[in-house]
Amino acid sequence: xxxxxxxxxxxxxxxxxxxxxxxxxxxxxxxxxxxxxxxxxxxxxxxxxxxxxxxxxxxxxxxxxxxxxxxxxxxxxxxxxxxxxxxxxxxxxxxxxxxxxxxxxxxxxxxxxxxxxxxxxxxxxxxxxxxxxxxxxxxxxxxxxxxxxxxxxxxxxxxxxxxxxxxxxxxxxxxxxxxxxxxxxxxxxxxxxxxxxxxxxxxxxxxxxxxxxxxxxxxxxxxxxxxxxxxxxxxxxxxxxxxxxxxxxxxxxxxxxxxxxxxxxxxxxxxxxxxxxxxxxxxxxxxxxxxxxxxxxxxxxxxxxxxxxxxxxxxxxxxxxxxxxxxxxxxxxxxxxxxxxxxxxxxxxxxxxxxxxxxxxxxxxx
Amino acid sequence: xxxxxxxxxxxxxxxxxxxxxxxxxxxxxxxxxxxxxxxxxxxxxxxxxxxxxxxxxxxxxxxxxxxxxxxxxxxxxxxxxxxxxxxxxxxxxxxxxxxxxxxxxxxxxxxxxxxxxxxxxxxxxxxxxxxxxxxxxxxxxxxxxxxxxxxxxxxxxxxxxxxxxxxxxxxxxxxxxxxxxxxxxxxxxxxxxxxxxxxxxxxxxxxxxxxxxxxxxxxxxxxxxxxxxxxxxxxxxxxxxxxxxxxxxxxxxxxxxxxxxxxxxxxxxxxxxxxxxxxxxxxxxx
Numbered sequence: 144x145x146x147x148x149x150x151x152x153x154x155x156x157x158x159x160x161x162x163x164x165x166x167x168x169x170x171x172x173x174x175x176x177x178x179x180x181x182x183x184x185x186x187x188x189x190x191x192x193x194x195x196x197x198x199x200x201x202x203x204x205x206x207x208x209x210x211x212x213x214x215x216x217x218x219x220x221x222x223x224x225x226x227x228x229x230x231x232x233x234x235x236x237x238x239x240x241x242x243x244x245x246x247x248x249x250x251x252x253x254x255x256x257x258x259x260x261x262x263x264x265x266x267x268x269x270x271x272x273x274x275x276x277x278x279x280x281x282x283x284x285x286x287x288x289x290x291x292x293x294x295x296x297x298x299x300x301x302x303x304x305x306x307x308x309x310x311x312x313x314x315x316x317x318x319x320x321x322x323x324x325x326x327x328x329x330x331x332x333x334x335x336x337x338x339x340x341x342x343x344x345x346x347x348x349x350x351x352x353x354x355x356x357x358x359x360x361x362x363x364x365x366x367x368x369x370x371x372x373x374x375x376x377x378x379x380x381x382x383x384x385x386x387x388x389x390x391x392x393x394x395x396x397x398x399x400x401x402x403x404x405x406x407x408x409x410x411x412x413x414x415x416x417x418x419x420x421x422x423x424x425x426x427x428x429x430x431x432x433x434x435x436x437x438x439x440x441x442x443x444x445x446x447x448x449x450x451x452x453x454x455x456x457x458x459x460x461x462x463x464x465x466x467x468x469x470x471x472x473x474x475x476x477x478x479x480x481x482x483x484x485x486x487x488x489x490x491x492x493x494x495x496x497x498x499x500x501x502x503x504x505x506x507x508x509x
Numbered sequence: 510x511x512x513x514x515x516x517x518x519x520x521x522x523x524x525x526x527x528x529x530x531x532x533x534x535x536x537x538x539x540x541x542x543x544x545x546x547x548x549x550x551x552x553x554x555x556x557x558x559x560x561x562x563x564x565x566x567x568x569x570x571x572x573x574x575x576x577x578x579x580x581x582x583x584x585x586x587x588x589x590x591x592x593x594x595x596x597x598x599x600x601x602x603x604x605x606x607x608x609x610x611x612x613x614x615x616x617x618x619x620x621x622x623x624x625x626x627x628x629x630x631x632x633x634x635x636x637x638x639x640x641x642x643x644x645x646x647x648x649x650x651x652x653x654x655x656x657x658x659x660x661x662x663x664x665x666x667x668x669x670x671x672x673x674x675x676x677x678x679x680x681x682x683x684x685x686x687x688x689x690x691x692x693x694x695x696x697x698x699x700x701x702x703x704x705x706x707x708x709x710x711x712x713x714x715x716x717x718x719x720x721x722x723x724x725x726x727x728x729x730x731x732x733x734x735x736x737x738x739x740x741x742x743x744x745x746x747x748x749x750x751x752x753x754x755x756x757x758x759x760x761x762x763x764x765x766x767x768x769x770x771x772x773x774x775x776x777x778x779x780x781x782x783x784x785x786x787x788x789x790x791x792x793x794x795x
Contacts (some may be wrong), residue, residue, distance in 0.1 A: 195677055215680040222681035228674040232696035241692075242682030286678075293682055 146171035152201035153242035160186040163353040172327040175342035185333045193299050223291030224301040227282040229274040235285045238268035240291035260288040280311040298330040303463050316343050337377045349373050371499050374423050381469050383422040387414050401465050405441040407493040410413045419501040427497035429471040432488050440490035446484050534591035543748035560748040577731035581713040584651040585706045588659045596663050615658040644728045651713050658708035666701025703767045711760040
C-alpha cells in the first residue's frame with residue numbers, strides 16, 4: 144500500500160462540486176504537484192489532506208492508518224500557505240519554535256532544531272526579525288522552516304510562490320525541491336503555474352473542474368498529454384482541426400483540404416477514417432526555414448510571418464496559415480534570418496504530431 | 510485680493526469657531542471648579558482649591574469612586590470575555606452570521622437607556638432570575654449598552670490580521686483551540702481589545718441614566734454623586750466633573766497611543782510583490 148492514499152474523495156459547497164471522485168496514491172518521499180486553473184479543486188483537495196475540510200465521501204489513509212476525520216492539529220502535516228501566515232507577534236525564531244513548543248520538546252532540543260532549520264533555509268542571521276521586517280521570499284522561507292520543524296508526515300504547500308516576484312519564485316522553488324530531496328519528505332504542492340509544476344515534481348496531477356485530467360511524470364504530461372485540456376493548459380501548443388483521411392498511411396487533411404499532415408502510426412489509436420480530429424504540435428518542434436531550404440521532415444507547410452516576439456533565449460514567431468495563427472519558437476540567435484510578411488516554411492516530424500479525436504472528447508488512448 | 514484673503518481665512522474661522530464652541534463649556538467648568546465665586550463678575554473673583562478639598566473629604570467620594578471603578582472594570586472584563594471569542598468564532602466559522610452580528614452590535618444605539626432599564630426591571634423583578642436592582646444586573650445591562658464600543662474595534666483588528674490562515678497555521682503545527690486563541694489570536698488583536706476596553710471604561714464611568722433607573726441609591730456611582738452636588742453647590746459639582754473628564758481624557762490618550770502602536774504592528778505581513786511594484790512604478794514614469 145502506498146504511503147498516502149486518497150480514495151474517491153468528493154466535496155461539494157452549496158451545490159457546487161469542488162472535488163469529484165479524486166483518487167491518488169503517493170509514495171513515501173514523493174513530490175506531487177496538483178496543477179490546474181483556479182477553481183479546479185486543487186486547493187480543496189490539499190485542505191482535505193490537511194484536515195481543514197472534511198470530504199463528503201471518500202477516505203484518506205496515511206501510512207496505513209485512516210485519517211479522514213482526524214482534526215488538523217493531530218495529523219502532523221506541515222502546511223505552507225500562499226500568504227506565508229507567519230504569526231505577526233512572534234520573531235522568525237519563535238515562529239519556527241512554535242510547533243516544537245506545542246509538542247513539549249525540551250528547550251535545549253528546540254534551540255538546536257530551530258537554529259538548524261533557519262540554517263537550512265539560509266536565514267540563520269534573521270531569527271530575531273518579525274514578519275514585517277522581512278521580504279516576501281524570506282517570510283516564506285521562515286514558513287517553510289516552521290512547517291518542517293515538526294518533522295511532518297507530509298509537507299503541504301498551497302501556492303507558496305504565487306505572491307512572490309519572478310526571480311525569487313524561481314530560486315525558491317529550487318530551494319524547496321533541494322530541501323525536500325535532502326529530507327526525503329513526502330510533499331504535495333498546489334500550483335496554477337505549469338512551469339513550476341513541471342520543473343519541481345516527481346509526478347503532476349492535472350485537474351480541471353473538480354476532476355483529475357491526467358496523472359503522470361512531468362515528461363508524460365508535457366510530451367504525451369492524454370486530454371485536450373492537458374495539451375492546451377500545459378505549455379503552448381498549436382492545433383490543426385482536420386479529418387483522418389488515410390489510416391494506413393497516417394494522413395490527416397484540413398477540413399477544406401488545403402493542407403495535409405503525415406502522422407505517426409502509434410498516435411492514431413482507435414480513430415476511424417473520416418473522423419474529425421485535432422493535430423497538436425508544440426511550437427519548439429516546428430522547424431522554421433526560408434522556402435525550399437528544408438528537407439528531412441515528413442510535414443512541411445507554408446505560412447506567412449506576422450510577428451516576432453523576443454522571449455529571451457527563444458524567439459516566438461507568430462505565423463498566418465490559411466487564416467489560422469501558428470506559433471513557432473526559434474533560437475533567438477537565428478531571428479535575423481526572417482523577414483515580416485514573407486512566406487516561410489514550417490516543417491516537423493510525424494512524431495511531433497499528437498492527435499485527439501473531436502468526437503469522443505476527452506480522448507482515451509489505449 | 511481682499512476676496513482671496515477672505516476665502517483663505519474662512520476655514521480658519523470655521524475651525525476656530527468649532528473649537529470655541531466645543532472647548533468653552535469645558536474650560537468654564539475647569540475655571541468654575543477653582544473659582545471662589547463666579548456668578549457676580551465677568552472673571553472669577555478669586556482662585557481656590559477648596560472645592561476639590563470638599564469633594565475629596567466627602568465620605569461618599571471614595572465609595573462612589575470605588576463603585577464606578579468596580580462597575581467599569583467588571584463591564585470591561587465581562588464584555589471582553591463575551592464579545593471577543595464570539596467575534597472570533599463568527600469571523601472564522603460562521604461568516605454568514607457576520608451581517609447579523611454587525612446589525613445586533615448597533616442595536617444598543619437605537620434603544621434609549623431609559624427604555625432598556627425599564628424593560629430589564631420588569632423582566633428581572635420576578636423569579637427565576639431576581640436580578641433587578643443589583644449591581645450584577647447593572648453590569649449585564651452595561652455589556653449590552655456598550656457592545657458597539659467593544660465589538661467594532663475587535664472586529665477591525667480581526668479583519669486586519671488574517672485570522673483564518675493564522676488559525677490554520679497554528680492548527681497544522683499541532684496547536685489546540687485554546688493555545689491558538691491565547692498565543693496567536695489574542696496577541697494580534699490586542700490593540701482592538703485594549704481600545705474597545707478603554708471606550709467601554711470611559712463610557713461606563715460617566716454613565717448616569719441606566720445606573721439611576723436600575724439600582725438607584727442602593728449602589729451609588731460617581732455620576733450620581735456629581736448630580737447630587739449640582740443641586741447643592743455647582744463648584745463642587747464642577748470639581749467632580751473635572752475629575753471625571755480627567756479620567757476620560759487619560760483613557761482617550763491611551764486609546765490613541767494604543768491605536769498608533771497597533772497600526773505600526775499590523776502594517777506588515779501580507780504578501781507583497783516589492784520588486785514588481787518597483788518595476789511597475791518605474792515603467793509609469795517613462
